[in-house]
């Protein structure tokens with residue numbers, strides 16, 4: 445790749461992404477700084493031209509060298525104007541993927557369930573040599589698990605991704621053993637996938653998981669060979685990742701240890717918990733900066749998740765060039781945490797969990813809601829206000845600062861589009877089975893709607 449040409453093109457695009465009409469520059473960071481797109485409290489350091497993200501090599505995967513930072517392709521940038529309904533911005537995606545490859549990222553994770561992501565990823569990647577990148581995609585057979593429909597979904601993935609083989613193929617989002625049986629076993633899909641693996645159409649077969657510790661144990665005891673497994677892991681969920689719809693225990697630590705014991709390489713999803721750990725409350729931000737002054741909050745979260753030696757790749761769903769550059773910087777200067785750092789992070793998790801949160805990662809699997817509720821938007825407002833310690837308690841109106849909190853909450857809540865707030869929810873439950881975080885969405889909507897009414 446022509447680096448000089450690449451850098452100038454990236455700089456111009458970075459300005460566009462930062463929304464600034466600034467003079468062309470050979471530095472990506474300069475226009476981002478000038479446009480105010482870089483957080484005030486972060487010493488933004490642009491990755492140097494030759495910086496390369498760290499790789500780990502996996503014997504069990506044929507000595508494959510995989511970048512420890514993987515590009516999650518679920519949150520790609522969209523064209524301005526129509527919010528989440530706007531089409532993907534292919535030009536911006538091409539720029540980001542070029543920059544990623546140029547800095548050593550070689551793992552790209554997508555899925556049929558991510559809207560137009562497979563097609564956009566395929567378009568961007570196919571401009572490069574196929575040997576320079578690894579594609580991970582999934583069997584997202586949530587609505588139709590019949591064998592023929594699954595085969596058609598796989599064929600469509602190959603077409604969209606402009607390839608005749610998939611490097612890492614995952615059974616998408618297994619929530620329980622029953623779910624696994626229904627979507628992958630009883631329909632005869634697994635023998636077919638294993639045939640594809642023999643032929644090399646699938647190079648490595650694994651699954652992504654959103655279930656309990658007990659379900660993982662049961663799955664791993666079954667007579668199948670899993671070459672890698674994708675789990676949710678971050679410092680907040682390390683000790684406890686409660687499932688709202690179940691009393692079964694779930695935590696990243698147990699899931700990770702079960703896989704590490706079997707030497708199964710682990711792919712990490714939600715290391716920044718859908719972006720929430722990039723925007724932590726001010727107090728927590730200060731504590732993180734005290735110990736890790738060279739890292740942003742997102743950098744801390746990614747380093748925590750990637751420190752564990754069984755981690756093959758940590759996925760970050762990047763939406764703009766700034767996030768990509770920040771992550772490239774973190775992983776090209778990667779220094780794993782030591783035992784004291786990890787202990788410190790458990791204290792940070794306790795601080796974070798002191799505020800109530802709805803564990804929504806804004807994945808949007810639950811959307812669209814037939815009644816137009818902006819489910820991740822409503823939860824995002826609730827969580828942001830909670831993080832700012834501005835959650836009002838209508839049962840405690842005499843509390844100091846109550847009016848200020850009430851006004852702040854209602855003002856933020858009013859930014860949701862008309863008829864898309866919690867009042868529009870009719871408790872139809874259509875969203876309930878779609879949420880990988882197992883959030884009891886209708887109950888949460890009722891709770892938030894009641895809070896708003898009580899504040900009125």
Ligand code: SF4
Pocket residue numbers: 813814815816817819868869870871872873874875876885886889
């Ligand atoms: S339960 Fe509420 S939020 Fe969920 S799909 Fe139905 S109306 Fe939408």
Ligand code: SF4
Pocket residue numbers: 803804805806807808809810811819820823878879880881882883885
């Ligand atoms: S409620 Fe669940 S499915 Fe919907 S965006 Fe949040 S995490 Fe994803």
